[in-house]
Amino acid sequence: MGKTIAILATLDTKGAECGCLKGEIERLGASVLLLDMGVVGDSEIEADISNSEIAEKGGTPLTRLRQDPSRDRAAEVMIKGASHIVLDLISNGKIDGLISLGGTQGTNNCCQVMQALPYGFPKVMLSTMASGDTSGYVGIKDITMMFSVSDILGLNPFFRRMLSNAAGAVVGMADADEAIAFDSSKPVIGITNLGVLTKGTMLAMELFAERGFETIVFHAVGPGGRAMEQLMRDGFISAVFDYALGDITDALFGGIRAADKNRLTVAGELGLPQVVVPGGVDHIGIVLDEPHSVPEAYKDRLHSYHNPVILVPRTTGPELVQIMEEIRDRLGTAKSNTVFMLPKKGISSYSVPGGVLFDAESDAIFHDAVRELLPKHIPLIEVEAAAEDKEFVERAVEELANLIETSREQSK
Template identity: 55%
Template sequence: MPKKVIAVLATLDTKGQEAEFLREQLAALGSRALLVDIGVMNAPATRADLSRAQVARAGGTPLATLQSGKSREAAQPVMAAGATALLLKRIAKGEVHGVIGLGGLQGTSACTAVMRALPYGLPKVMVSTVASGDTSSYVGISDITMMFSVGDILGLNVFMRKVLANAAGAAHGMAQVKVGLKTARARGAKPLIGISNLGVLTRGTMLAIELFRKRGYESIVFHAVGTGGRAMELMMKQGIIGAVFDYAMGEISDELFHGLRAGGKERLSVAGPLGLPQVLCPGGSEHLGILVSTPHQLPERWKDHAHVWHNEVVLAPRLNVKELRMVAREIGKRLQGTTGNAVLMIPKLGTGSYAMPGGPLNDPKGDAAYFTALKAALPASIEVIERDLHAEDPAFVEEAVDRLIALIEAQRSRTRSGRR
């Protein structure tokens, strides 16, 4: 079996000794280290395989320029961009099979910036002094494994050697795993289907998963609370997801009204330009998710709105007609790049369990105004289907699944015909 190559990201002026120890440990396990120096200021304490000069040049700025600035903060984005560019080339050629990062605050920020730009599935182990706190800004929507170093990464000792040896073992072991990620573009393969979900749609999502499975399709579900939608769309870009049941759109509402589920400015605009089959539903978009500081204390801003408490600190206020029309226009704007291969299904009896008949946020007149605005905002390329059902009704979900599979099969048929 050929040796696996594990890139080691570190500032070799301050962490050269530790990086060299990782090289030795990886070699003992049967892998080979590729030391990438992302340091700038002081002389490296060990030999790099990709020097800081190479990294800086790949990042677009000569090393001498970075050194004359005498600021690690200014140099960090350049070095992160350079390391990313160099590693992506090697990964594409099959020359790098995993990454280990070493860092404190700045080093963790730089290393994880690189890791977040690397493909899903590639082993990523970040040994960090800050891994025991809130790591959300470092991990983002990537599959980074954060490993707390406990002590500062400044010199070797009996404890730090064990931590680093464990990191080497983790990355080496992950790189040996034979289970891989099949891309949606694999010839003849049925695509992996991405499903967005919220708690108010879980019963419908579970049914959809089962229906797809019975038809021979695997699906992956994303909790549409901001990170979920962004991760789903990144997997579309990387070719992992090849079709979409975008069942939950609360991330758009929260983006407009500063809720905790905000999905970012790109949300809902990725599948269309990629030409992916998609069935859309405005699930959960009639309400927001608002985090409050005091349990069950209703903010002044939402006192004139119908509402329900999702839990003691998450308020779900229903949007009024004016606000819903704003959401409709925003959804339409984000879908302008969808020029076909898409269906929007409108559940006229409610977009989730809160809004269905008998639900705490049920408002048929508000729904009707919302759906009218939504239809007016969509590009003509998206087929609209309205049903007198709520979003979790089995008949609604079954039709959504059937229509998405029909779109997928039509696309696969066109692809096969084009190859003849």
């Protein structure tokens, strides 16, 4: 049986374009369900789910939205209504993918709906905004952004090809048909990673696999940590090796990998087994205006370059104390199935003896701060090794495996 693809758009302004997209999807053997998010005008093509239905589901009749038009208010109502309807369609198995097309406003509204949808469900956004910074549209969801190149205003041979490509993308995703499923008897472990810890992460993955665990690795650069913690809430991740906390550093000191306010709190809130390592807090990630330059604020400290336009200045002793205070506060609600591990010979490849950011004095200050500030109910394990050393990684894997087993026993 062919798949069903939902098209979500403002049909009053994108009717002809959606009609063409519908034809392309049907040509590929899928069915189409048209959802109209338009508010101001009436559509020239008939929607399967009208703008009136979406507005009602969003809590405000369309007639009222039109009486006192407000772009912000209309967007809020239509996003809410469309999210409810699309989620209902997905849960009832009535659609297998979603595609949208739009400019500035349409991209924002349709992507807000997509951000409410499950991971793994095909989501394609054909947008005039997709060649710039799309982080605000994608968030932490698996939304495929496709640049429309031309404005989405009228049909021509060029744009018909763009629509055909977009149709192929969403139908292809729907036909892939690989559902996200995990064996609940084998906990899936979330791992945070940075490039300066990758060797250790790869070893941890091997060691967890030997014990029968699957792992998902997240780049600790802001969105990665948020995505991991959302998957904890969704029930996909049931234990955590929080190996990289560079996003905590950047949240405090204006770096590019900044974590949000919830980072490092969710596993504790949910009571998930977790081993926490302050990997990568030895440097800040700073975007440069000029390649290989050094801003005045960092001229007097150790530094290196992650790439030509990302400077990595070493964190100082006082900054490391602030970082540990932040870690303490975020771990304050963690349950007893949390362990904190300190690699005493370097918290990333940058700061090991001989590394470009090696600073024994700052490390000593940090070690003292860890001992003083770590919440007393969280065990501290100090290891005379660097974060990527086999000795340290093996101990971390063993500690998390023990926490998982203890959690299993307690849940029986």
